[in-house]
Ligand SMILES: [Zn+2]
């Protein structure tokens with residue numbers, strides 16, 4: 001029997017186990033991919049710990065920022081061929097026929113399949129993809145660096161679009177981690193003026209390196225929202241909250257200019273208070289945004305392929321996955337970790 005190497009979650013309370021598992025063969029519409037690199041997302045940590053209401057079925061292989069080469073295709077595959085460079089993604093597949101899929105909102109499909117969660121992901125030498133949904137990696141791009149675009153990149157790109165801001169507008173990026181530092185670059189590439197907020201000066205330096213114009217350390221000023229309103233001449237037109245700290249949410253809403261929109265992509269488990277009076281009188285919008293559609297993915301990859309987006313990342317090996325999760329839990333990662341599976 002052919003096997004592949006993978007990092008398996010066998011229990012929600014134990015470290016991942018690196019071992020050999022059977023090599024899957026592609027079913028209809030599927031392709032088998034030799035994975036070369038995979039980004040590590042905070043969601044992988046939540047998946048491995050079983051943090052969310054619907055847990056993955058054990059055992060499973062996490063990872064939804066994988067990039068590799070198609071080595072075999074199943075029946076009815078027309079969109080991919082052997083040798084193509086493709087990725088997996090959180091939106092691994094969807095039903096294609098519900099009201100959301102029919103209106104190009106496949107990210108909201110109740111029957112969607114999620115990479116590295118409800119189907120095995122990219123923390124291994126091989127993975128399956130659905131040829132109808134797998135992101136096609138543009139020719140000539142750096143395959144080590146493109147992984148973080150497949151979740152972090154598309155998530156912030158879509159989230160930024162959902163702020164309904166215009167070129168020249170002020171945009172607040174809250175939380176400069178794996179998502180936030182890439183959000184700063186997308187916002188800049190989209191012509192927005194970026195305010196970055198975090199509680200760690202090193203992360204604010206990273207935001208400046210990626211193009212932030214104004215930075216605020218929320219831990220060292222008395223009223224971060226008031227500070228942002230003052231430094232932007234009235235508040236930001238839009239905000240994207242990637243932070244996993246619940247305090248960041250009311251802070252972002254409080255930093256908005258009248259008529260502003262805050263787009264939420266970070267997923268802390270807490271709730272946050274929303275001031276009804278100011279929300280109504282200032283005409284504010286608060287909305288959630290989850291990953292991006294296939295079209296958003298194509299657009300996000302196009303920004304990357306044109307050299308406008310440069311994720312900060314560090315290459316590490318699959319054997320180090322438990323150490324990587326420990327660092328991630330402690331907030332000790334600058335930018336993104338990418339697994340080298342070559
Ligand atoms: Zn992710």
Ligand SMILES: [Zn+2]
Nearest residue numbers: 095098101109
């Ligand atoms: Zn659907």
